Structures are given as structure tokens and as C-alpha cells.
Amino acid sequence: MADSATIIVDDLTKTFRLKHVHSLKEMASRAVRGRQAEVDEFTALDSIDLRVAEGETLALLGFNGSGKSTLLKCISGVLTPDRGTVGVRGRLAGLIEVGAGFHPDLTGRENVFLNGAILGMTEKQITARFDEIVAFSEIEKFIDTEVKFYSSGMFLRLAFSVAVHTDPEVFLVDEILAVGDEPFQEKCITRIKELRDEGRTLVIVSHQLDMVEKLCRRAVLLEHGRMVADGPTSDVVRQMRGE
Numbered sequence: 056m057a058d059s060a061t062i063i064v065d066d067l068t069k070t071f072r073l074k075h076v077h078s079l080k081e082m083a084s085r086a087v088r089g090r091q092a093e094v095d096e097f098t099a100l101d102s103i104d105l106r107v108a109e110g111e112t113l114a115l116l117g118f119n120g121s122g123k124s125t126l127l128k129c130i131s132g133v134l135t136p137d138r139g140t141v142g143v144r145g146r147l148a149g150l151i152e153v154g155a156g157f158h159p160d161l162t163g164r165e166n167v168f169l170n171g172a173i174l175g176m177t178e179k180q181i182t183a184r185f186d187e188i189v190a191f192s193e194i195e196k197f198i199d200t201e202v203k204f205y206s207s208g209m210f211l212r213l214a215f216s217v218a219v220h221t222d223p224e225v226f227l228v229d230e231i232l233a234v235g236d237e238p239f240q241e242k243c244i245t246r247i248k249e250l251r252d253e254g255r256t257l258v259i260v261s262h263q264l265d266m267v268e269k270l271c272r273r274a275v276l277l278e279h280g281r282m283v284a285d286g287p288t289s290d291v292v293r294q295m296r297g298e
């Protein structure tokens with residue numbers, strides 16, 4: 056039977072190469088001897104299997120370094136797995152790194168067009184939604200300023216606003232909401248709830264456990280790159296807190 060899930064992750068393994076060079080002197084001596092820096096393989100994700108159904112809201116939970124962002128990046132296609140496969144059905148928008156997809160020397164206005172195009176919108180669609188995008192971000196005054204002068208909260212405002220206005224079917228959000236001030240975070244959460252209630256598929260990475268409990272019905276817990284729990288968010292949060 057064909058798999059009808061929106062996100063399909065099969066046996067996903069991702070390793071990183073960690074270089075160990077202790078000093079410039081050591082680097083020079085290795086170069087003279089024609090030897091490479093020592094390299095260690097580090098397994099950030101180990102044999103992850105995950106199905107996310109259409110309209111499901113999933114939280115990726117885990118302590119620092121457990122592999123949450125790496126998994127989200129593999130789902131979004133920013134990273135490619137070393138083993139296994141990832142498949143996503145539908146229009147995808149991701150808020151994964153503050154400022155990613157923005158060009159520092161372009162203005163906010165130019166970046167709305169750049170970012171919207173990266174996320175699959177036509178120029179006509181972006182023009183039609185431009186005023187709405189800027190109004191949601193509340194950075195009208197700075198829209199013609201080069202974004203290299205933006206604060207991280209301003210990046211978030213514009214990036215979130217463009218992403219939600221692309222009408223995503225699958226929306227991936229990493230911890231970046233945390234750089235927004237409280238009123239803007241509230242506004243983002245309200246918008247995310249609207250997307251959820253419209254039946255969009257959401258995957259959210261966050262350490263704000265109370266917030267994800269309200270947003271996501273299901274949670275997956277990662278520990279050292281392995282999936283150790285998958286169930287209702289309140290149960291997984293309790294397990295994470297050792298309750």
C-alpha cells in the first residue's frame with residue numbers, strides 16, 4: 056500500500072566530520088609532514104524512522120545537541136543524509152536559521168522578493184502580498200534599509216512574515232521564535248495555531264515545553280541522535296522532565 060504520509064523519514068543517519076587541530080604550530084607541522092588534520096566521525100542522527108501525517112503537528116524535543124535541528128534541516132533539504140531517505144509532499148516553508156535566505160547587502164524590500172522566490176512564489180504573488188508581509192512584520196520604517204543593519208529580531212520578523220505568506224502546506228520552525236520579543240512571539244504563535252487549524256502540517260523544534268504542549272499534539276524525543284520517545288506531547292514532555 057502506498058504511504059500517504061506528508062513527511063517520510065526512513066533509516067536516516069547523518070554524520071559530521073569533526074576536525075581536531077590543536078594549534079597553528081601543529082597545523083604547520085602536519086602540513087610540512089604532508090599529513091591531514093585528525094578527523095573524527097560524529098553521528099548526529101542515528102537510524103531515524105518517522106512518518107508525519109497531513110495536518111499533524113509534531114514537536115521535536117531533546118536536550119542541547121540531541122539532533123533536533125539536524126533532523127529539521129534534513130527534512131527541509133538543507134542537509135542531505137549519509138544514509139536513508141527523506142521525502143516531503145507539498146509546499147514547504149522553513150524558518151530554520153535566523154537570516155538564512157537573506158542577502159546582507161540587499162534591503163528588506165529586495166529580500167522579501169528574494170526570499171519569496173526561494174520559497175517558490177512568483178514575482179506577481181509577492182507583489183500582491185507585499186504590503187501584508189511588511190505590515191505583519193511591523194518593520195515598515197526599515198524596509199528600505201540593508202538587512203545587514205537588522206537585529207536578529209528584525210530578521211525573524213521579516214523571515215516569519217514571508218514564510219507564512221507563502222501559504223505553506225508543510226511548515227518547519229526551529230527555535231528562532233525565541234529571538235522575537237514577547238508580543239511578536241505571541242503573534243507568531245497565533246498565526247501558527249491558525250495554520251494548524253487550517254490543517255497544515257507543522258514540525259516545531261523548541262525548548263519552550265509549555266508552548267509546544269499547547270501547539271503540538273504529538274512529540275518525538277531525541278537523545279544523542281536516537282529517537283527515544285514518540286507519543287502525545289504531554290507524555291513526552293513528562294518523560295523529558297523525568298516525571
Ligand SMILES: Nc1ncnc2c1ncn2[C@@H]1O[C@H](COP(=O)(O)OP(=O)(O)OP(=O)(O)O)[C@@H](O)[C@H]1O
Binds near residue numbers: 117
Ligand atoms: N555542521 C556541523 N558540523 C559538525 N557538527 C555538527 C554540525 N551541525 C551539527 N553538528 C553537531 O551535531 C549535534 C546535533 O546538533 P543539533 O544542532 O542538531 O542539535 P540540537 O538538538 O538542535 O541542539 P540545540 O538544542 O542546542 O539547538 C551537535 O553535537 C552538533 O555539534
